[in-house]
Amino acid sequence: MTHSVQLLGISNAIVDVLAHIEDDFLDRIGAIPGSMTLIDRERAAEIYSMMGPATEMSGGSVANTIAGFANLGGSAAYIGRVRADQLGTIFNHDMRSLGIDIRLKAAADGAPTARSHVLITADGQRTMQTYLGACTELCRSDISDKTMGNPKAALIEGYVWDLPDGPALTQKAIEIAGQNGTTVALSLSDSFCVERHRASFEHAIRNGVDVVVADEDEVNALLQTETFEESLLALRDYDNLFAVTRSEKGSVIVHGDEKIVQPASPVEEIIDTTGAGDAYTAGFLFGWVNDYPLAECARLGTFCGTTVIQQVGARIEPGLMDSYRAQ
């Protein structure tokens, strides 16, 4: 089958609003350090008014993966909802400028484009307070043969299950993918997200999802295990391929009886760990859609993740495949 593009992303389309904060700021707003919390519009306005000067840039976990995948040289498309406001224009511009085919028109009305207030403490830790805005209006009618096409792979974000119509629209996406021979990959997003939607994730993984990308904590949350060793045992019961990142322990790909352990690469200086997992996913899926051997997918994923933590900014920059090939 000829696939129109290699990878389609379905996720929350978010503009990050990044600011450095004093250590007591998180206490003052009652936020758990390092967490991602969903907030409403009033709370977003309140937190923004308390924040110092900020920098705005396109973000979103799977959107970062899709952008990185495009910068690796892959052909990509994207389904995510923004409003036709200035932040929505920024988000779509940044994706389109990488050659990504934006499948949904920006909404003329409704909630404003989503933004995530990314609060960075002196130690570099990031705490996110996210107002989903226009994302919440993504619904099953946005998912169709027309908007999905027949990509070689589709990557769906766990966070989409937080949307009112999330479970139904992801179900529809998985069905359409199944009809087109599209590999379905699911990113588990974060362990709190897994806790919120464990039963739905389990159902999707057993029914149509082919590949699960996650970090160690998310896998443990999904499988309700205490240790990654227990998770490895529990994964024997799944047909899916699991690509699992483990920070300084590298990554592990588990597929049935096959297990590929990829050690972490040496890192000179960690600048910012944000986006490491999303970059790993971009590299892993770039290998996957190009039919690289699994060990090579793991190596490329790790290379991407390792690069991103040594730079400012969460997205893979152009030219990374050249550096990878030149190794």
Add this chain to the structure above:
Amino acid sequence: MTHSVQLLGISNAIVDVLAHIEDDFLDRIGAIPGSMTLIDRERAAEIYSMMGPATEMSGGSVANTIAGFANLGGSAAYIGRVRADQLGTIFNHDMRSLGIDIRLKAAADGAPTARSHVLITADGQRTMQTYLGACTELCRSDISDKTMGNPKAALIEGYVWDLPDGPALTQKAIEIAGQNGTTVALSLSDSFCVERHRASFEHAIRNGVDVVVADEDEVNALLQTETFEESLLALRDYDNLFAVTRSEKGSVIVHGDEKIVQPASPVEEIIDTTGAGDAYTAGFLFGWVNDYPLAECARLGTFCGTTVIQQVGARIEPGLMDSYRAQ
């Protein structure tokens, strides 16, 4: 006289849209490397569609100075026009979050908030393509006893003369300042701006402006001289205080027969020279409004400029006065 705030800025309120570009990009859009060009809305849309992913942050030359001045611990107010759109909200938020008193309400309609496409080549040089948008609607009715108050000093941006009502509104600002014992400082903005408005600048400098802040090229453009040595001779004919930055040659303050030469400080690594002049102005004026001796104003200005070129980002960060005092 008791002054309500120490420093009021009057300038173009601009959000910067920063992107890294390939070397041939400037050729393709016909831009002069390192220049600032004013563009209309259609051209702005065209250039934006050609640009890669960008980062947005509040900018504007004198707005950067006012933000830096506030971060040094000064009390500040600001007159600049944005629309009540998302970029305008960002601009006003970033200023207000530093304690700056925003004197104009964001406009409910009219042109959108200004943005400057800042195109950064691999060597770090910045070329700006600026769409003035809402700034062009700043007019003399925005300048009043109410909006100006009686600051100790008012800093006006040369670029304001590019606005349709610029010459009239600056004239009014200078008059109100004169009635309140407010020191008027004029930033010459850039040498092309000086070429565009030399006669108006000359008139303002002879009639109400007390302090001129500029770099060497701008002073030479104003005085129509070839060398800075010629400019120094020509400046004997002015009553104004001139605070002039000269990059690696440091800075010179000239006031009548008084001449204070401040050598540049050693710099380990230049990260980004953007904002060096604006930061110098913030430091110089912070000293000025606090009645520091002129030599101390020069030292603080140079300290601020030197700091900013060794960091990413054009604005002075909080805590700089602590570093200065700890020297």
